[in-house]
Amino acid sequence: MNLYHYASPSTFYPLAGKLIPWFAALAFILTVVGLYIGFFVAPTDFQQGEGYRIIFIHVPAAWMSMFIYVVMAFWSAIGLAWNTRLSFVMARALAPTGAMFTFVALWTGALWGKPMWGAWWVWDARLTSELILLFLYVGVMALQAAIDDPRRADRAGALLNLVGVINVPIIYFSVTWWNTLHQGSSVSLTRAPSMAQTMLWGMLIMALAAWMYTIAVALSRARTLVLERERQTEWVRAQLEGQP
Amino acid sequence: MLSANGLACERGERLLFRNLGFELGRGEALLVVGGNGRGKTSLLRILCGLSAPAAGVVRWRGDPLGKAHEQYGREMAYLGHANGIKDDLTPMENLRIAAALNGRELDAGTATAALERVGLSRCMDFPARVLSFGQRRRVALAGLMTAGALLWILDEPLTGLDVEGVAMVERMIRDHVVAGGLAIMTTHQPLVLDGLTPKTLSVGE
Amino acid sequence: MLKFLFTVIRRDVLLAARRRGDWLTAQFFFVMVVSMFPLGIGPEPSMLRTIGPGVVWVAALLASLLSLDRLFADDYRDGTLEQMLMSPSPIALLTLGKAIAHWIINGIPLLLIAPLLGIQFNLPAEALWMLVLSLAIGTPILSLLGSIGAALTLGLRGGGALVTLLIMPLYVPALIFGAGAVEGVLSGTGSEAHLSLLGAFLMMSLLLAPWVSAMALKVSVE
Known part of the structure; x- marks a missing residue:
């Protein structure tokens, strides 16, 4: 198998086009199943009542928010090392989805925090780290938006991603440390009740759905980016004439 | 000594030139010609090692520029659109700091001589801020002379100079090349290097 | 190698000395930001003592950022940056030298002003010392990491x-x-751990930041 073959934009474009509907369909089905389990099958929690059900969205979103950042850094590193344009495109296509999941995680966290802690926001270590992660996403997107030359935007964004990914563990550690020193009214998230089997299933399925969604959205965004950047080339012209 | 092979350059999505190549040896000059926006400056920046070509390779003494960074830095001098001098420093300080950054000691006597040669003997103690555009260009030219480089890369060296200044630059380039140096330049003005015909390279037709 | 580093530092300090107005702006910015907090929060001494270390530190971050965007920008505009990039020395040494110069110009004055501001916030003497010490270890980090940002956003x-x-x-x-180190002194929990972690973070920035900002500079100048 020749990886370079798939890394060429003219192969990637139609291939991604074929794959997107499948991932989108999977994302949809898994979301429906996951939500069904989450809202109708999973038992009511005896401590937190019905409100806990938001974790079926919150936890997968939080996982994805961190995971996508690492994947972005991975593509950035590949792009910088081997100068493959498609890697930069992938890194760039992932950023908005990552930021979206981070925002969703924060928002659902706040919704969950209200009944649990009696406050929309507490400076819990995880919430705080998540907030800083959102800042990192915003930084990368702002930098790339500010640079007109796509080549420079790719590279600058990639460097920032790498610096960010080295810093994320340090930031997380420092925030946890800071939080333990300032233990005030904090209710620890880790004291989550032992989870019923069905709850776990619901969460895993939702996480898988988030995966599929991310792949579908990132691929379609990458497709647009590829088309825009390669608009001078023959295959794009042929492509555009083929589908008027 | 300097060779370029299959160079290509893109700006944004526009291809400026491709498959450009040349060889330049001791005692030779190269004049890069082409209209505005054809990529002359981009080519010179690639030759300096400031930007990477989209394709192709530049070699100095047989080594690709990326590998020859240290040696190339010592043996090449570049004069770009910007003069590369600090407005807050005097011409003398500018020359001496630039030399120190290149790893050379430049004594006051040599620097003074160079500044006198470019006709700045009366402005040596003023900050460059108060000098005129042409005078600042002359400071940069004095820096070129004191750089002791083998290869000169000059982007529009004649801009902002008066008639006498143009003659001076022409003399400088000629002397440098006759003494065995290499020169690459672009210019929109006629350049007379008497007794010397530079090679020409046309960019982006 | 070292000579190049020293030349870069000397050059930037000399240039800053010729432009004292710009330099003073950043220092007064620091003083003013810190002085705004009591006005916004109220003059209650125990409250001020609690927030003091954090306020001074946040103001130090802001003051360092204020001067950072010009770290490479001035040299970029007049073409001296290009000349320096073409010098025989490694570019990482250039960025390291620039970061050190930035710290000498903007970081050291903060160390000298900080105790005075600490007094305004009612900090006891030991806490003042710790404030200076933590800033002494911490402000180089600000200059080093900041040089990455300055290189990425050049122009x-x-x-x-x-x-x-x-x-x-x-x-x-x-x-x-x-x-946290200053607060450790105030609350009596000690600050060694904080200081060692800060030192470790400084070492890491010192090792990595110059390389990254050298790469960023190359990307930006291209």
Whole structure:
């Protein structure tokens, strides 16, 4: 198998086009199943009542928010090392989805925090780290938006991603440390009740759905980016004439 | 000594030139010609090692520029659109700091001589801020002379100079090349290097 | 090698000395930001003592960011940056030298002013010492990490605000360990751990930041 073959934009474009509907369909089905389990099958929690059900969205979103950042850094590193344009495109296509999941995680966290802690926001270590992660996403997107030359935007964004990914563990550690020193009214998230089997299933399925969604959205965004950047080339012209 | 092979350059999505190549040896000059926006400056920046070509390779003494960074830095001098001098420093300080950054000691006597040669003997103690555009260009030219480089890369060296200044630059380039140096330049003005015909390279037709 | 580093530092310090107006602006910015907090919060001494370390540290972050966007921009505009990039020495030494110069010009004055501001916030003597010590270890980190942001945003529209956006999140550990060290003194829990972590973060920035900002400079100048 020749990886370079798939890394060429003219192969990637139609291939991604074929794959997107499948991932989108999977994302949809898994979301429906996951939500069904989450809202109708999973038992009511005896401590937190019905409100806990938001974790079926919150936890997968939080996982994805961190995971996508690492994947972005991975593509950035590949792009910088081997100068493959498609890697930069992938890194760039992932950023908005990552930021979206981070925002969703924060928002659902706040919704969950209200009944649990009696406050929309507490400076819990995880919430705080998540907030800083959102800042990192915003930084990368702002930098790339500010640079007109796509080549420079790719590279600058990639460097920032790498610096960010080295810093994320340090930031997380420092925030946890800071939080333990300032233990005030904090209710620890880790004291989550032992989870019923069905709850776990619901969460895993939702996480898988988030995966599929991310792949579908990132691929379609990458497709647009590829088309825009390669608009001078023959295959794009042929492509555009083929589908008027 | 300097060779370029299959160079290509893109700006944004526009291809400026491709498959450009040349060889330049001791005692030779190269004049890069082409209209505005054809990529002359981009080519010179690639030759300096400031930007990477989209394709192709530049070699100095047989080594690709990326590998020859240290040696190339010592043996090449570049004069770009910007003069590369600090407005807050005097011409003398500018020359001496630039030399120190290149790893050379430049004594006051040599620097003074160079500044006198470019006709700045009366402005040596003023900050460059108060000098005129042409005078600042002359400071940069004095820096070129004191750089002791083998290869000169000059982007529009004649801009902002008066008639006498143009003659001076022409003399400088000629002397440098006759003494065995290499020169690459672009210019929109006629350049007379008497007794010397530079090679020409046309960019982006 | 070292000679090049020293030349870069000497050059930047000399240039700053010729432009004292710009330099004073950053220092007064620091003083003013810190002085605004009691006005906004109220003059209650125990409250001020609690927030003091954090306020001084946050103001130090802001003051360092204020001067950072010009770290490479001035040299970029007049072409001296290109000349320096073409010098025989490694570019990482250039960025390291620039960061050190930035610290000498903007970081050291903060160390000298900080105790005075600490007094305004009612900090006891030991806490003042710790404030200076933590800033002494922490402000080089700000200059080093900041040089990455300055290199990435070189020549962009709205570079100043953008640097803040990119670099502020990366400053979080320095802020936490630095302000935490002072607070450790105030609360009597000790500050050795904070200081060692801050020192470790400084070492890491010292090793990595010059390389990254050298790469960023190459990308930006291209």
